[in-house]
Amino acid sequence: MxxxxxxxxxxxxxxxxxxxxxxxxxxxxxxxxxxxxxxxxxxxxxxxxxxxxxxxxxxxxxxxxxxxxxxxxxxxxxxxxxxxxxxxxxxxxxxxxxxxxxxxxxxxxxxxxxxxxxxxxxxxxxxxxxxxxxxxxxxxxxxxxxxxxxxxxxxxxxxxxxxxxxxxSQLTYIFATYYNFVFITFLQYYFFKTFNKNFVSLTNTKNALNEINEKLKTSLHDVENLSNARMEFLSTMSHELRTPLNGVIGISNALLLQNPREDQEENLAVLKFSAENLLLLVNNILDFNKFSSDKARLENFAFDISALIQSNFSSIKLKAEEKLLHLSLHIDEILKNKYVISDPTRLTQVLSNLLNNAVKFTGKGSISLTVKVQQIDANMMDVMFIVEDTGIGVETERQENIFEAYVQATPSINRNYGGTGLGLTIVKKVLNMFGSKISLLSKPNVGTRISFNINFNYQQVSTQNFKETDNGKTELSHLKILVAEDNLVNILVIKKTLERWNVVPDVAENGRIALTKVEENNYDVILMDLYMPEMDGYEATVCIRNLDDKVKASTPIIAITADVNDAVIEKNLLAGINDVLPKPFDPEQLFAKIKQLTGVSAVVESEIKC
Known part of the structure; x- marks a missing residue:
């Protein structure tokens, strides 16, 4: 008490x-x-x-x-x-x-x-x-x-x-002396009590923080494992989806080149268009995960920028005609037959997403793509791309968030139009890789205008190295090519593609057969699938690179695979593969890569032993 x-x-x-x-x-x-x-x-x-x-x-x-x-x-x-x-x-x-x-x-x-x-x-x-x-x-x-x-x-x-x-007086003196002693002792007690309390509190806080850090480390490790598992799953799914798509798109291309009847050509065009749309969706999902883990990179190829733009614009023609939309394309004359050094796949990804969005969200009216050169000097040119439509537009308050993942203009958009909500997110991220920013002007029920600028290196490049010319059918006819592939549909697609250039390839159903054929014959190029029974493409490449015959060991190898990510590319380089072509592949890209590599004579030493 x-x-x-x-x-x-x-x-x-x-x-x-x-x-x-x-x-x-x-x-x-x-x-x-x-x-x-x-x-x-x-x-x-x-x-x-x-x-x-x-x-x-x-x-x-x-x-x-x-x-x-x-x-x-x-x-x-x-x-x-x-x-x-x-x-x-x-x-x-x-x-x-x-x-x-x-x-x-x-x-x-x-x-x-x-x-x-x-x-x-x-x-x-x-x-x-x-x-x-x-x-x-x-x-x-x-x-x-x-x-x-x-x-x-x-x-x-x-x-x-x-x-x-x-x-x-003695009594007063004793009182004053004792009072001072007690008070000094109390001050000592109180201050060190408070100090000790704070010290204990800090120690407890430190221990609690250490425990939280350990839990965070464990959680981060779990998240990293989950992320790796997700990437592995998506890579597997991408491979499994790309493989049949390669067959669909490849055969569609081959049939379209065989002078089909008008009704057949229309059906084939629809088939190809649908397959390419599905491929775009697969690429978007995979690329979104690449962007999330900062693994996406730009590549550099020489390509005809005008042809690429026209090809992308043509891809929406069928769907636009179904909706009775008016299409218009305006390409600066300076860009005609101009070859630039950049990443055609990423540029295609941007244009395809923007153009398909324009068609999807435009019920009536028009869609236009304008491409003009803003500035040009000896080696660089600044190109502006403008995509305009008369569609549903975007409300002002939602325009800032429209480029975020899974976000669409209104909650009813997904119900009425479908889609993943990833397209514009990927467009923004890809343009960031190009060092460009996207500009959006839009009014509800009036339309949308999206523009961006990209700086291209346009060093003078011989078009003979990058495009199948009029003489393309005979230009590769002297080459002896080995195709290492176990999927019958993919074999058919590659064979039909090579036959366009009067090339009849040898076929090996797995890596072991491919190695045997290389030991017995001289090939100018090997088209190597990476995943095959008995011996996969990596092992086969390593063994080829370690052959005693340096001419055979230096044979150019192009990996044709549905699994394309940074880890795969790094593994390819380590094994000695010269180049990678993703499935489904563009015949023109295959033509360009073969043309480039058939002049390569340097032996590529593998860091792995067979």
Whole structure:
């Protein structure tokens, strides 16, 4: 009961400055403010008792000093309460304490007694506790200095300054001495209790943070494993989807080149268009995951930019005609037959997504694609692309978020038009890779205008190396090509593609047969599938690169695979594969790669041993 009352009393005393104490974020400063409240209240009581005692005893000089301290204490309580200037108040207390040391030695005691030592001790402790090291040293020195001076001169020339020592009653002296001892001890206890509490709190916080960090590490490891598993799954799904699509698109291309009847040509065009749309969706999903893991990279190929733009625009013709939309394409004359060095696949991805979106969200009216050169110099040209439609448009408040993943213009868009909501996200990310930004202007029920600029390197490149010319059917006819592929549909697609150029390839159903054929024959190019039974494309490539016959070992190898990601490309380079062509492949790209590699004669040394 008694301890509870004492605790309650101290809580009341420590809470007199609570109105500004709660605003102090630093726990040490909060402890200092509470210490100040204890000092002021306790010394108000202390000096009040001494004032009465000195008045009764008739000790006028002591009464004057203690009365001054009493008035100062009341003033400091008021000043601190109303101005929150607790640091100034603590400086005043330290100055009063220091004056107590000086007046004791020079006037009241004229000696270094126990009370004087207490004042010195109190001044040293308070200065360090309340104001830190710099002020602590300052007040310590000015409090210790008179004691040191007195001690130094005491044995040599003892003298009094002033009117002589003034006696005080033993009871009063004992009260003052014991009170000071108890108060100094309490201040020590309170400060170190608070310090220890904060130290324990910090230690507990540190331990808690360490536990959280360990949990985060575990969670991050799990997330990384999950992400890798997701990428592995998507890569597998991409491979499984690309393989049949390669057959559909490849055979469609072959049939379209065999002069089909008009009705057959229309059906084949629809088939090809649908397959290419499905391929675009597969590519978008896979690329979105690449972008999420920062694994997407731009490649550099020479391609006819005008032809690529026309091809992309033609891809929407059938669907636009079904909706009776008016199409218009405007390409700057400077771009006609101009070859640029960039990534045609990524540019196609941007244009296909934008053009397909324009067709999807336009019920009536028109769609236009304008491509014009903004600036041109010796090696670079700045090209602006503008896609405009008269579709449903995008509300102003949603335009900023329309390029975020899975976001569509309104909640009803997905129900009415379908789609994954990834197209514009991928467009933005690809354009970031090109160093370009997309601009969107749109009004609901009026239409949308999307534009962007890309800087292209257009170094003069021989078109003979990158395009199947009129003589293309005989240009590769002298080459001997080996196709290593286990899928019968893919074999048929590649054979029909090569037959366009009067090339009759040899076929190996797995890597082991391919290795045997290379040992027995000389080939100009090997088209290698990566995933085959008995011996896959990697193992077969490694063994070919390690053949004793350096001519056979240096045979150019193009990997034709449905699994194209950075890990696959790195593995290809390590195995010694010269180039990679993704399935479904573009015949013109295959033609260009064969033309490039048939001039390669340097032996590629593999880092792996067969």
């Amino acid at each position: 008694q301890s509870n009352l004492i605790s309650l009393a101290f809580n009341k005393i420590g809470g007199i400055f609570n109105h500004f104490l709660i605003k102090e974020p630093n726990p040490i400063n909060r402890a200092r403010i509470r210490m100040l409240s204890y000092i002021l209240v306790c010394y108000l009581l202390f000096t009040g008792v001494l004032t009465i005692s000195y008045f009764i005893a008739g000790e006028k000089l002591h009464l004057i000093r203690v009365s001054i301290v009493f008035v100062i204490t009341i003033s400091l309580i008021a000043i601190t309460y109303f101005t929150h200037a607790w640091k100034i108040a603590s400086h005043v207390i330290l100055i009063v304490c220091t004056l107590g040391v000086y007046t004791n030695i020079s006037i009241y005691v004229q000696n270094v007694n126990l009370e004087t030592i207490q004042f010195v001790w109190l001044g040293i402790l308070l200065s360090f506790y309340m104001h830190g090291l710099k002020w602590g040293w300052f007040y310590s020195i000015i409090n210790i200095l008179p004691v040191m001076i007195y001690t130094a001169i005491d044995n040599k020339n003892y003298f009094y300054i002033g009117t002589g020592p003034h006696e005080v």
